[in-house]
Amino acid sequence: MGLTYTVKKSKAGRLGYRITGIVFLMLGIAGAVLVWKVPNMRFLVIAVALMAAFYGIYLIRASLRQQAYDITYEFTEEHIKLKLHNKEVVLPYSEVTGLQWVEPSPDLDYFIIQIKTGKKQYVLHFSNNRTYGEKIYQYLSERVPIS
Numbered sequence: 156m157g158l159t160y161t162v163k164k165s166k167a168g169r170l171g172y173r174i175t176g177i178v179f180l181m182l183g184i185a186g187a188v189l190v191w192k193v194p195n196m197r198f199l200v201i202a203v204a205l206m207a208a209f210y211g212i213y214l215i216r217a218s219l220r221q222q223a224y225d226i227t228y229e230f231t232e233e234h235i236k237l238k239l240h241n242k243e244v245v246l247p248y249s250e251v252t253g254l255q256w257v258e259p260s261p262d263l264d265y266f267i268i269q270i271k272t273g274k275k276q277y278v279l280h281f282s283n284n285r286t287y288g289e290k291i292y293q294y295l296s297e298r299v300p301i302s
Contacts, residue, residue: 158230158291162279169218176214183208228279230294235270237277246272248298256292268292 186204190197217223224240235246253271266288268279281288 157232158294159227160230160279160287160291161225161227164223164225169223172214172218172223176211176218178211179207179214180211183211222277226277228277230291232298249300251295251299254292254295254299268295270295 183204183206186200186207190200190204193200221239227238229236229238234248235251237244237246250272251270252273253269255269255271257267257269259265259267264285265280265282266285267281268288268291270277270279279288279291
């Protein structure tokens with residue numbers, strides 16, 4: 156028996172991150188140019204410009220990470236197969252280091268399943284689909300060897 160679940164991510168969200176990142180990067184570059192034109196308060200302008208540029212680069216990188224795209228999870232008997240936007244990754248259950256059920260509020264029909272593997276963390280969020288989410292969590296908890 157295998158289960159499949161797709162976590163949808165918004166293309167508009169990725170685009171928003173990229174546009175905001177580019178704006179901050181351009182502000183950083185403009186601040187560096189401003190230092191040459193107006194030498195007063197050089198240290199302050201350079202510090203703000205560097206922070207803006209680095210934050211812009213951070214936002215652009217965040218929009219390109221694999222968790223920013225749709226991920227389809229296929230749960231089989233021996234592994235989890237992740238279908239990413241540009242490749243497929245096979246994750247054996249023996250590599251899973253953490254499995255957690257997170258329910259922010261019992262009043263809401265929303266919860267999260269977190270799957271941790273080393274430094275990576277995969278988040279499956281369920282809204283108005285509690286029975287299927289519980290089925291996936293039960294399926295995973297039977298196969299993941301967490302002590």
